Amino acid sequence: MALDAMAYRNFKQEMIGFIWKELDPYEHEIERTGEIPRDDLFPKLRRMRCFGLTVPEAYGGVGLSVSQYVPILAELSKIHGGIRVIVHVHNMTAKAVAALGSEEQKRALLPKVATGEWSVAFGLTEPDAGTGRDLKTRAVRDGDHFVVNGRKHLITNSEFASHFMVFGYTDPSRGARGISALMVDRGTPGFTIADMPETMGCRGGQHGYLTFKDCRVPVTNVLGTEGEGLLQMTAALETSRLFIAATSLGTAERALELSLEFAKKRSTFGKPIAERQAVQAYLADMATDIYALRTxxxxxAHKADRGERIPAEASMCKLFGLEAVGRVTDRALLVHGGVGYTRKYPIERLYRDARLNWVEEGTPTIQRLVIAREFIEGYRWTSDRDLG
Ligand SMILES: Cc1cc2nc3c(=O)[nH]c(=O)nc-3n(C[C@H](O)[C@H](O)[C@H](O)COP(=O)(O)OP(=O)(O)OC[C@H]3O[C@@H](n4cnc5c(N)ncnc54)[C@H](O)[C@@H]3O)c2cc1C
Structure with missing residues (x-):
């Protein structure tokens, strides 16, 4: 799945123009109010097909490949984390539906998801359990329905999503092979949604509590194979860790651009600070982190586009990315001095936005567990071939 090179070049150019001309101006309003003006913003996102970026063309989407989606996500991360979160979680969940859904499910959901008329949210994390085999949500078969009971929290886009991909045990006796993914429509009796407190960064993004109390969901709403939902989803969504790394990349690139601009303008003791070796060392370290992450x-992304599995690479990118953007935004604050801590410059927002990358798609601990497991089980560097 990919746009041909010429079509992509045109689409990307148009998208980058759109991001800076039409989305960037929302930054101040969102930071001031803590809210995303959806009535105003969403028609623009729809016009630029932002809700269909990862949806295959056959279902009305743009059909970007992984390496085509990454630069667009990175660019969105430069202008505002809250807008990035909305677009990313919608597209990531749509990608999961495209990967795991039956033909009937895809035909029913994806065309409206691609236009943004509908939106899909991802419901895995729980307030009373760890993520994975520890899940407490249960879906018990009763005729041609599952009866779902449980609680989720931190679920992005819950304020407006029309459908929720919800993970719970359909057969607790089978451990990880007993967890299924169910699509639950908003408004299903027994399913309630509540707001959570606002977040440190990526302001305006909205993350809710979901509660299921004897909520009846048709068995035809199981995505993928019953009992294999979590395992299939982990495989289908390897690239979403890569997408968080792309977010780190975009945020870090913007922090460097702003720091270079500032360092050339700000003079102390008769010289721009860009001429001081200590400041140059910050800038050099930032650029080096960015180059490594970009590479x-x-x-x-190219491996994923070639159809290779990338569990280790995706976790390494996500881990290195969050540490790199952490170092880069720390240094960007130092380059800016005291004003960097104020809202005069976007550096303090980039600093806060970047901190979501620590937890989104799993903590650093989880990434290290995945990487270590892959290597212990005999991971081989496919890129050895590229090095000759
Ligand atoms: C803004 C935002 C948006 C989000 N959006 C979504 C969403 O749309 N859908 C969704 O499902 N989730 C979402 N999440 C949840 C996110 O994926 C989780 O917060 C993240 O994966 C960490 O899980 P947790 O919060 O349960 O942390 P916990 O599991 O409670 O972890 C707390 C700490 O304990 C450590 N820890 C936990 N268990 C172990 C262990 N077994 N061994 C060693 N260390 C351990 C962790 O590494 C961490 O340092 C969102 C979170 C945020 C902040």
Whole structure:
């Protein structure tokens, strides 16, 4: 799945123009109010087909490949984390539906998801359990329905999503092979949604509590194979860790651009601070982190586009990305001095936005567990071949 090179070049150019001309101006309003003006913003996102970026063309989407989606996500991350979160979670969940849904499910859901008329949210994390085999949500078969009971929290886009992909045990006796993914329509009796407190960064993004109390969901709403939902989803969504790394990349690139601009303008003791070796060292370290991250993300994206599995690479990109953007935004604050801590410059927002990358798609601990497991089980560097 990919746009041909010429079509992509045109689409990307148009998209980048759109991001800076039409989305960037929302930054101040969102930071001031803590809210995304959806009535105003969403028609624009729809016009630029932002809700269909990862949806295959056959279902009305843009059909971007992994390496085509990455630069667009990185660019969105530069202008505002809250807008990035909305677009990313919608597209990531749509990608999962495209990967796991039956033909009937895809035909029913994806065309309206691609236009943004509908939106799909991802419901895995729970307030009373760890993510994975520890899940407490249960879906018990009763005729041609499952009866779902449980709680989820931190579920992005819950304020407006029309459908929720919800993970719970359909057969607790089978461990990880007993967890299924169910599509639950908003408004299903027994399913309620509540707001959570606002977040440190990526403001305006909205993340809710979901509660299921004897909520009846048709068995035809199981995505993928019953009992294999979590395992299939983990495989289908390897690239979403890469997408968080792309977010780190975009945020870090913007922090460097702003720091270079600032360092050339700000003078102390008669010289721009860009001429001080200590400041140059910050800038050099930032650029080096960005180059390393960009190279890793590009390599992993191309592997994914070639159809290779990338569990280790995706986790390495996500882990390195969050540490790199952490270092880069720390240094960007130092380059800006005291004003960097104020809202005069976007550096303090980039700093806060970047911190979501620590937890989104799993903590650093989880990434290290995945990477170590892959290597212990005999991971081989496919890129050895590229090095000759
Ligand atoms: C803004 C935002 C949006 C989000 N959107 C979504 C969404 O749309 N859908 C969704 O499903 N989730 C979403 N999440 C949840 C996110 O994926 C989780 O917060 C993240 O994966 C960490 O899980 P947790 O919060 O349960 O942390 P916990 O599991 O409670 O972890 C707390 C700490 O304990 C450590 N820890 C936990 N278990 C172990 C262990 N077994 N061994 C060693 N260390 C351990 C962790 O590494 C971490 O340091 C979102 C979170 C945020 C902040």
């Amino acid at each position: 890793m993300v590009t390599d992993a």
